[in-house]
Amino acid sequence: MLSDLFIRIRTLFRRRAVEGELDEELRFHLERQIEKLIRSGLTREDAVRRARIEFGGLDLVKEHCREARGVTFIESFAQDVRYGLRMLRKSPGFTAVAVVTLALGIGANAVVFSLVDALVFKPMNVPEGKNIYTIENAKGGFPSQSYPDYVDLRDRNHSFDGMLVCEISTASLDIDGNPAPIWLYTASGNYFDVLRVQPYLGRFFHAADEHGPNSAPYIVLSYAYWSSHFQSDHGVVGREVRLNRHTYTILGVAPQGFSGTELFYAPDLWAPIVNQQEIEGSSDLDARGSRGRWVVGRLKAGVTPAQATADLNSVAAWMAKAYPKDDEGIAFSVARPGLAGDMLGGPVHAFVAGLMLLSGLILLAACANLGSLFSARAEDRSREVALRLALGSSRGRILRQLLTEAVLVSLAGGVVGLAGSVVLLRGLSAWQPVPDIPIRLAVSPDAHTYIVAFLLALASGLLFGMVPVRQVLKSDPYQRIKGGAAGAVGWRRITLRDVLLAGQIAVCAVLVTSSLVAVRGMLRSLKSNFGFVPENTLQVNTDLNMAGYKVDQTAAIQKRMLNAISSIPGVTAAAYADRIPLNLGWSSNAVFQESATDYKLANEALEAMEYFVSPGYFQAAKTTMLQGRAFTWNDSKDTLHVAVVNQEFARKVFGSESKAIGSFFKIWNGTRVQVVGIVEDGKYATLSESPKPAMFLPILQSPASRTYLLVRSNRSPQDLAPELQRALHEVDPGMPLTINTWERELGTALFAARAASIALGVLGVLGAMLAITGIFGMAASSVSKRLRELGIRIALGAQRKQLLGAALGRVFRLLALGSAVGLVLGLVATKVLSFIVYQATPRDPFVLAGVVLTMLFLGLLAAWIPAQRALRADPLILLREE
């Protein structure tokens, strides 16, 4: 109805005018009534009284009129908001504590949700990214495929609109005469077309550009590399640069924010995979057994992942028949892209699920905290509530008022928390956990995050706002006003607040326990024996292929490099190897007994970590030789193949260390290898691994162009690094190299553990802060409620100890109970941690003592101010108040 709408709108927007009219109307009525009563013979005073009584409560009538006009909900809501804001302003301490508490909870959850969203939910940042899938091997869940298999999959499947192949690689790029190492994707020609990405500048390469090996000397720059190294020069298209000393043409620039199919990796540029030989020094594109590429496909509309898997496996069956040597038993499955299929995806998903659980607990603790704060506040305000009830306000209206306040606090907390999380996420996105490798954690809060944070804030506001409901519903205005503050009623009873506080402390103790376990594990793992000594050692990463050398030239150059380094004063030992233990990436290979003749995987004795090292390596790495000898410059291509193995290898293959020396084993191609030495066990791939067999082979017997020089010295790294660079550039001025301390390279191995420790540490601190505010709230209200009683006790001569016992005993009993429960839960929970953090064991006296002391300290800290207040209770003042 039009009049209805009109009145509602008018009431809403012209509130003041409407209220004024209502006032005037009612006043007119009263005056007429008074006049009438005076005319009937009453005195003015009596008439006024009579008229008022006849009329009833003026405010109540107004309220009914407002209700009758029908906008009461919105209007009274606005009124509640105004009133709520006024009440919150009146107690800034309470408001600040509540907002900060919730901000912690919401902030933690916003950060974790952004992580989960970025890592799990968000489809790839390309048109219709939800149809993009990584094709991985069904057995073992790793995504590596060979190029010939890719071609067959691409041409024989019926479920994908397109299928691309790509590989992470490094090369040296020479723009202006200074070659520098860069990270790139080598990709199939259809790469950008399958992903449906459009160039920001110039053009991309296409399938039509591929005409056999080394036929497509083109590169596409990433937006970030283009802006940092070409100063966003629009004339860059068509420019020629040198990639590993071969001439390549810049075709174009990829759009901003596009970094390929993997979440963690942001390449500097893309180059066609058909040029693999020029870029990597050798090509294995024709080797079906050589699996190292990632295949990513775009599902056809309407095809489910299950259908696609079935389709791929019918191709797999054909491949197994056609190429039994390489592809027997091959099977495929599809996985969400971004995390190297399920290889990284599994652990990452488990980790973020754990984080989600913990941050959920934080929010729950924050809500419990706020619930008890609001319940204390409702208690404090019981007189006000009683007064409002007596004046005719309905209980519903009062509840709504309290709830509005809770929601106001929760929204403020949500905004503050979200702001904090945005800052934190910015830092996280800029964080580069691994040196020299463009690993990114592109997590940016977006609309999803904002919505989730808003909903969480609202939900928690309603949740903790509900806590004092029972209190309000039960309150009897008459008793309240008459009796003043509630006495010691229910002291023996367990109240909802007690449960909330104990529960919250338990949650906090869980968080404190798990963060202590993680941090302690980290510290211990840093001090453990790696099987080498990383201190005082620099790693120089060089790639002679990037410098343009052929493989057969490398040994001579590498020896010259080593000689140049060894002559630097202060260098005590130097050597090189194709890989360094605990650096990113490792290689393992099959080992066979000497008696083996058929080198199928089924016949292998074990899979051993494989390192090709130069003479002097064990000295440079400070790996202890236990028996036998190390390599010499005489262990070359023409002599017997020899190996140094670790203890685990010796025990597994030969039964004991003593039997190993002088014995033979065979490697994957049937070569006989003699064991000449045994070294101590160490850590190779991750810190938390169990002992792994490892073999060290002379790099002279299988030359590699990409190596790490290990340089041990008694000089500071800052001092030595420039001299190293000068010495190496004297060998070849165009050699690209990166120098890092070994300790910094270890950051890679520690990355997972470090990330987990940081996350848990932050959550632990959040938990501790919540515990403090929770205990403080409880202690403060417990003291203020019993201040009169405490004053009387003081007047009767109670000692400080008795006084504190009376005031805070209950709070500390709850603290002890909650901590004990939390400690037990935390110890159970941290068993899970030991998978990520090396040597994270919950059965550690330091952790146990640490948790107990931490909780006690938190309790003392939080109770300090209320305790002071209790001790200062002045009986005279308190008694005078009433």
Add this chain to the structure above:
Amino acid sequence: MLHVEVKGERMPTQRIDLPQGTLDLLILRTLALGPQHGWAVSERVQQMSSDVLRIQQGSLYPALHRLERRGWIKARWGTSENNRRAKYYELTKGGHRQLEVEKDAWEKLTAAVAQVLGTV
């Protein structure tokens, strides 16, 4: 609320509350005589019912506002008989129709009640 004060000769005054619709009907009927302000409406009802019906004054205004919202009456500010600004209510067309409807319903109700009472 609206109530009836029944003054008996041998018993104390009794108050009987009447249902809400009755108040609406009386207001509409009173305003059918011409625009009135709230106080006058309550006076009129009392007069016309020879002091039997009394509108509790607190409930008159919410009722007026409710009827206004329904569009049966409309309000405008005017000058009262003693030269004061007062809010006058008058029936709208819809209000006239509603009055007929409610009068009808009321007559049927009272007839039915009377019938029940008469048969006993």
